[in-house]
Amino acid sequence: MDGTATIVNDVMTHRVVALRTGAAFKDIVRTMRQWQVSALPVLDDAGQVVGVVSEADMLAKEEYRRGDLGGHGQAEPPAGLRKAGAVTAGGLMTAPAVTVTPNATLAHAARLMARNNVKRLPVVDHDGALKGIVSRSDLLKVFLRADEDIAGDVRRDVVLRLFGTGAQAVRTEVRDGVVTLRGRVRDTSLIPLATLLARAVEGVVEVRCELSGLPRRPDLDPDLPDPQRATPA
Structure with missing residues (x-):
């Protein structure tokens, strides 16, 4: 399609x-x-x-x-x-x-x-x-659509449009009409919308969303005071 x-x-x-x-x-x-x-x-x-x-x-x-x-x-x-x-x-x-x-x-x-x-x-x-x-x-x-066709629509109409350059980090898998989205995205507020839009793609039976935010950078010196936040004695 x-x-x-x-x-x-x-x-x-x-x-x-x-x-x-x-x-x-x-x-x-x-x-x-x-x-x-x-x-x-x-x-x-x-x-x-x-x-x-x-x-x-x-x-x-x-x-x-x-x-x-x-x-x-x-x-x-x-x-x-x-x-x-x-x-x-x-x-x-x-x-x-x-x-x-x-x-x-x-x-x-x-x-x-x-x-x-x-x-x-x-x-x-x-x-x-x-x-x-x-x-x-x-x-x-409509539910007889091939999984490959559904996956193509989800990637183009949902993942690419929502996440832009970060779309490469999102994996789209479709099996028997069930869509699974995996990966990490910068803007987690878009995750519920991605699920909603994917479910609206024709032929989709269900959507399993396993998207999450980017990992937090570790604090390398947790015991040292932040000089920008330190208050003068």
């Missing part, structure tokens, strides 16, 4: 199958099985993403198939019950869809997934048109 941050566009699946709002229930099941996916984006007539139909949405049909209404007596029927009566993608889908743009960072996409408890996000442009799908497994691809 060239040091440029990985974005959603770099890891997403670009070839995506989608549904129209009028897609029939059985056609949705067939499409999921054919493409071996567990969720599909739903598009309106303008081609914009308006929702997502997942296996969980489809299973409401089976859950309430025998008339188990569960939410009897409630003013508003549960979402599962409403979806159990749906026969098209428009009625089954979860809307509005949680989406992300192609130039979003992987961290942003991960936060959206966690916050909304979803496993994948439709990727849309600024007009809402579908460009791809990014999944949890896609976000993990």
Whole structure:
């Protein structure tokens, strides 16, 4: 890599199958099985993403198939019950869809997934048109980077920038994505920052910082008074 941050566009699946709002229930099941996916984006007539139909949405049909209404007596029927009566993608889908743009960072996409408890996000442009799908497994691809590539980024973007001419005294080792920094540096106040920045390098699993300050020069004459500090008698 060239040091440029990985974005959603770099890891997403670009070839995506989608549904129209009028897609029939059985056609949705067939499409999921054919493409071996567990969720599909739903598009309106303008081609914009308006929702997502997942296996969980489809299973409401089976859950309430025998008339188990569960939410009897409630003013508003549960979402599962409403979806159990749906026969098209428009009625089954979860809307509005949680989406992300192609130039979003992987961290942003991960936060959206966690916050909304979803496993994948439709990727849309600024007009809402579908460009791809990014999944949890896609976000993990960054951890497949070679140790040598990670080490190169840490040396260039962290060690050299922070410690300058003193960078030669810092050894950078990477094994299975775990970065170890060893050596002595003049400015120890930069050590916590080095750890933080190294952890932010893409593909890094963990950082073990073994950096310390320069050794103190020994006091060769500890018993002799310092003439500069001696006070007149």
